[in-house]
Amino acid sequence: MRKLLLTAALGALTLGLAGGASAAIVFETGADGPANKNVDWNQEAGGDLFVNGFINNTTIGVIVEGEEDIKTSSQGGVVWIVPTLDTGLTFLKFSLAPGYDFGAFEVDLKDPTGNNPTWSVTFETDNGATQTFNNFNGGFISAYGDAGERIKSVEFRTNGDITGVGQVRFGDIAAVVPEPGTWALMILGFGGAGAMLRRRRTVLQAS
Numbered sequence: 001m002r003k004l005l006l007t008a009a010l011g012a013l014t015l016g017l018a019g020g021a022s023a024a025i026v027f028e029t030g031a032d033g034p035a036n037k038n039v040d041w042n043q044e045a046g047g048d049l050f051v052n053g054f055i056n057n058t059t060i061g062v063i064v065e066g067e068e069d070i071k072t073s074s075q076g077g078v079v080w081i082v083p084t085l086d087t088g089l090t091f092l093k094f095s096l097a098p099g100y101d102f103g104a105f106e107v108d109l110k111d112p113t114g115n116n117p118t119w120s121v122t123f124e125t126d127n128g129a130t131q132t133f134n135n136f137n138g139g140f141i142s143a144y145g146d147a148g149e150r151i152k153s154v155e156f157r158t159n160g161d162i163t164g165v166g167q168v169r170f171g172d173i174a175a176v177v178p179e180p181g182t183w184a185l186m187i188l189g190f191g192g193a194g195a196m197l198r199r200r201r202t203v204l205q206a207s
Contacts, residue, residue, distance in 0.1 A: 024146035025123045025131050033142020035106035035171035046071030046084030060173060061097030073164065078108075080164035088161020094168065095153040101126050102151050103172030104144035109136075109156065109165050117160030126150035126176070138162075144171065 039062045041053035046069050053062040064070065069084035070092075083089050096102060109119060116138030123131045123143065145151055156165075 024149050025151070026144050026146050027121070027133050028142040029139060030142060031106060031108070031140035033104060033106050034144050035104040035142060035169040037170045037173060039168045039170070041072045041079045044071045051081055055170060055173060060100055062170070063095050063097065065093040067091040075164070078166045080166040082164035088163065089158070089165070090161060091155070091157050092165060093153055093155045096170065096173065099176055100173055101176055102170045102174070103149070104142070104170065105151060105154050106140065106142045106167070106169040107165055108140050108167040109138045110140070117158045117162060119156055119158045122155040124152045126152055
């Protein structure tokens with residue numbers, strides 16, 4: 001197994017690092033990472049750029065976005081995400097429904113036809129930083145946030161079409177807790193709305 005930990009100090013010495021330097025994602029090749037929550041996909045016949053599902057035995061939604069029309073397809077007992085047309089896939093983005101983030105992720109990027117083009121994988125973390133791993137040849141990957149880093153989304157982009165990806169798993173799923181600054185803005189907003197309602201009632205009573 002090959003394991004890579006990119007930080008601001010080491011990023012330039014290993015794989016490509018893009019965006020903010022505060023991200024710290026451990027990226028492994030192999031299927032034995034900490035992600036342990038399977039996704040139950042909705043049956044999607046295609047015709048749009050989204051496929052939706054749920055974390056197994058929960059109501060937490062999973063969203064996959066593509067740049068080509070995508071759908072689900074059962075192959076060999078595995079539900080794959082595949083292009084609706086024979087155009088191949090060059091981009092996919094995985095995330096949870098709004099209000100949730102995750103600490104681990106796993107997917108099988110091995111093309112069922114055996115053709116494995118080169119991928120770049122970009123993680124967006126909860127602090128808005130991004131971290132990109134370049135020149136990955138496909139197969140299983142596992143990734144998780146180092147020292148409690150939370151992940152908002154995972155994007156895959158390839159230099160050549162593939163026919164599908166499957167066996168998607170998430171781990172360490174949690175509801176997003178707003179930052180103190182966000183709480184302050186929300187409280188100010190509620191206070192302002194309340195003041196406007198009180199003023200409106202006063203004006204109506206005076207008239």
